[in-house]
Amino acid sequence: xxxxxxxxxxxxxxxxxxxxxxxxxxRPHLDPHGLTYPQYLVMRVLWHDGPTTIRxxxxxLRLDSGxxxxxxxxxxxxxxxxxxxxxxxxxxxxxxxxETGTRLQTDIGDLSHALACATGLTTDELxxxxxxxxxxxxxxxxxxxxxx
Amino acid sequence: xxxxxxxxxxxxxxxxxxxxxxxxxxRPHLDPHGLTYPQYLVMRVLWHDGPTTIRxxxxxLRLDSGxxxxxxxxxxxxxxxxxxxxxxxxxxxxxxxxETGTRLQTDIGDLSHALACATGLTTDELxxxxxxxxxxxxxxxxxxxxxx
DNA sequence: CCCAATCTAGTTGTGCACAACTGATCGGTG
DNA sequence: CACCGATCAGTTGTGCACAACTAGATTGGG
Numbered sequence: 001x002x003x004x005x006x007x008x009x010x011x012x013x014x015x016x017x018x019x020x021x022x023x024x025x026x027r028p029h030l031d032p033h034g035l036t037y038p039q040y041l042v043m044r045v046l047w048h049d050g051p052t053t054i055r056x057x058x059x060x061l062r063l064d065s066g067x068x069x070x071x072x073x074x075x076x077x078x079x080x081x082x083x084x085x086x087x088x089x090x091x092x093x094x095x096x097x098x099e100t101g102t103r104l105q106t107d108i109g110d111l112s113h114a115l116a117c118a119t120g121l122t123t124d125e126l127x128x129x130x131x132x133x134x135x136x137x138x139x140x141x142x143x144x145x146x147x148x
Numbered sequence: 149x150x151x152x153x154x155x156x157x158x159x160x161x162x163x164x165x166x167x168x169x170x171x172x173x174x175r176p177h178l179d180p181h182g183l184t185y186p187q188y189l190v191m192r193v194l195w196h197d198g199p200t201t202i203r204x205x206x207x208x209l210r211l212d213s214g215x216x217x218x219x220x221x222x223x224x225x226x227x228x229x230x231x232x233x234x235x236x237x238x239x240x241x242x243x244x245x246x247e248t249g250t251r252l253q254t255d256i257g258d259l260s261h262a263l264a265c266a267t268g269l270t271t272d273e274l275x276x277x278x279x280x281x282x283x284x285x286x287x288x289x290x291x292x293x294x295x296x
Numbered sequence: 297c298c299c300a301a302t303c304t305a306g307t308t309g310t311g312c313a314c315a316a317c318t319g320a321t322c323g324g325t326g
Numbered sequence: 327c328a329c330c331g332a333t334c335a336g337t338t339g340t341g342c343a344c345a346a347c348t349a350g351a352t353t354g355g356g
Contacts, residue, residue, distance in 0.1 A: 006196040007208055010260055011267075011274055012170045013189060014281040017210055019167035020343075021285050022160045027344095038312065041161060048154040054335065060155055062165055065335050067313050074311080091321050091334040112158055119159075119284040126159055129284070132277040133162040136267040137169050168313075175314095186342065202305065213305050215343050222341080239304040239351050 025115050033108060038063075039075055040108075046081065046097040047105045053092045080104065173263050181256055186211075187223055188256075194229065194245040195253045201240045228252065 007013045023037045030040050038061070045052060045060050052060075058068055072095060075081050080101035086092040116126055155161045171185045178188050186209070193200060193208050200208075206216055220243060223229050228249035234240040264274055 006192050007189065008282075009278075010192075011264055011278050011281075012167075012174065012260070014278055014285065015163065015167040015170050016185075016189075018281045018285045019160075019163040020210070022163055024344090026160065036311065037164075041155065041164075044154050044158075055333085062168070063312090064314070066315080066337080069336050071312075085335095089322070089334085093335065112160070116159055121280065121284055125280055125283075128276065129280040130157075130159050130162055132269065132273055132280070133159075133166045134156075135273075136269055136277065137162065137166045172314090184341065203303090211342090212344070214307080214345080217306055219342075233305095237304085237352075241305065 022115070022119075025118050026111060029108065029111050029115075033104060034078060035104075035108075038067075038071060042068075042071065042075065043080060043097070043101060043104060046095065046101065051094050051096045053086070053094055055092060057095065075101075170263070170267075173266050174259065177256065177259050177263075181252060182226060183252075183256075186215075186219060190216075190219065190223065191228060191245070191249060191252060194243065194249065199242050199244045201234070201242055203240060205243065223249075 026037050026040065030037060035043065041061055042057060045057055049056075054065065054068055054072065057072075058064055061068075072081065072083065076083060078100075079098055082096045082098055084094045084096060086094055119126070121129065174185050174188065178185060183191065189209055190205060193205055197204075202213065202216055202220065205220075206212060209216075220229065220231065224231055226248075227246055230244045230246055232242045232244060234242055267274070269277065
């Protein structure tokens with residue numbers, strides 16, 4: 001690497017830069033399908049969990065309704081999902097993947113493996129990195145929600 | 149942690165979430181000074197390197213002029229820096245920290261130590277995390293600039 | 297010298313993030 | 327039942343990120 005500033009020593013800057021660099025690696029794979037990276041994350045949750053409430057999407061992605069509402073509206077416009085007000089509890093809104101949205105999963109295929117390789121880290125190092133990030137986040141994450 | 153979705157396994161999502169969580173930890177320390185996190189990063193470069201061109205700021209932070217131009221305009225409005233067109237090469241613009249901007253360094257103090265502790269990781273783990281991020285970024289980062 | 301590529305900063309447009317707020321709905325308690 | 331606090335989705339406003347583009351300055355080759 002080539003920087004020489006104080007930024008090099010900041011763990012937080014490394015996170016910030018690494019996160020943007022990784023997202024940039026996803027972009028060329030997602031662009032052809034008209035998806036952004038956060039939209040892809042939403043679709044992944046839908047593929048994995050099926051119909052989900054906006055509340056649970058927010059908890060999984062750690063995003064609030066201010067971010068999710070317009071994002072989901074765009075995905076709905078593209079035909080990838082359908083929103084439906086809950087019948088039992090009318091405050092919640094259920095997000096259903098459409099057939100088009102479901103087909104995206106096979107169309108896009110498995111990116112995580114290809115992109116993990118793109119980092120140049122070994123499997124062990126990736127596991128290590130994953131564990132460290134997860135643990136760091138566990139402590140740092142509390143502000144947004146505390147499980148009762 | 150509490151998630152149960154496929155996101156848990158994505159190294160990229162862990163980066164994305166950890167980065168936002170860390171930034172959120174900085175926010176309460178920066179808000180009182182009217183700084184955002186990216187603005188703070190710019191000021192750190194200025195504190196460390198003194199007057200810098202926008203080009204070099206972009207290289208250090210890995211941000212383009214589309215992001216930096218308005219950001220620097222806001223910092224200039226706040227009186228933290230001054231921009232000056234280069235005399236030798238009139239394409240470049242030099243960014244000079246003002247006295248107000250320099251005073252911010254002592255006013256804000258050393259955040260990185262306090263916030264590294266907030267992650268709950270040990271010193272060794274932080275070093276490990278730092279190294280892994282730096283290495284992952286080294287490979288992933290190429291798109292934006294290739295050193296000749 | 298001249299012109300074509302390159303470099304630099306800035307602008308425009310789109311899409312996140314997030315704070316602060318609104319309005320509707322729900323759940324429990326008196 | 328009526329009220330009150332909590333919950334949920336949505337809106338508004340600000341500030342990044344980044345692609346695509348513009349305009350001006352510079353550099354190198356012929």
